[in-house]
Amino acid sequence: MENESLFRNRRTVRLYEQRLVADELLEKVLDAARLAPCAANRQRLRYVVARTPEIVSKLLPLTKWAMHVSPHRTPVQGESGPAAFIAVIGPREGNAYIHADAGAAIGYIQLAASCLGLGSCWLASVEREEASAVLGLSVDVELLYLVSVGYPAEKPVLDDNASETAYYLDDAGVLHVRKLPLDVIARWM
């Protein structure tokens, strides 16, 4: 598979260069999400792209990053913060399937960002009430997740076929992400 490296090279990035990301690139990232599979093709997810420094600086303090290595991978506004957040939004009455839809869309977002030389991080630990106010969301929708996007200022490495899952920083400050081997997670019949 010529695209095998695509999946292998996509790593979550939490520290960013202080450069804006062109709207054209963010549009390509969102377009991948738009084409992701979803339950019954209903396309119930909506997105807000927050990419002005003012809005990004309001959202950043409402997020928590990388609990296993906190605070070393908490980006600092103006030093290592992301250029943009993509807010992934669903109907308030959404059941578990809306989270599955969001997962597929965010998987696509992170792959597309990686293809474009961008880094991203999927954030589930968000002060949702305050972030929803910053984003101007109506009461009938729910902020499911945020995804940060920017040019990478770190290069996490994959520790493959590991026996545990906690990620860690090495002495050089590089983040190592452990992945379990295939024979541990899959059974054949």
Add this chain to the structure above:
Amino acid sequence: MENESLFRNRRTVRLYEQRLVADELLEKVLDAARLAPCAANRQRLRYVVARTPEIVSKLLPLTKWAMHVSPHRTPVQGESGPAAFIAVIGPREGNAYIHADAGAAIGYIQLAASCLGLGSCWLASVEREEASAVLGLSVDVELLYLVSVGYPAEKPVLDDNASETAYYLDDAGVLHVRKLPLDVIARWM
């Protein structure tokens, strides 16, 4: 983005050629899932690959396909059935996040399958109790979703920038999948 066609070409496939899929290819598909992003990198998903004709024939009657065009995209065992099912399994106490993890992993599975010339369908409408028995699942895990995999015997087309979402069959029996335009699903700030 050179991989743009990757996202655009991945379509759900529900009718399959009657050919087996080599284990080596199924391993590549699973390896993509293994590398997908997941909450706190905990890697709580597990997989069962059901690829013997005997097991596949037991699972197929426990699934429902494409409600909008039923029964025209319900594969028939021995005529248009898939070569394999990948069962995506989570801990029984899993909250909504496990569905988000599953969505990301299945998004990767479907892209990897597409890269390899395979078609796939993400199935949420499954008789879970019976399918869990066929798969020999223990009581502490939950069957979240099935993904069918096989060589495509249909070529669904993308109707882009559509104003509604229901997919449909045209007079030639081709499945059309409508996708909403970006400016309907995304807002910028």
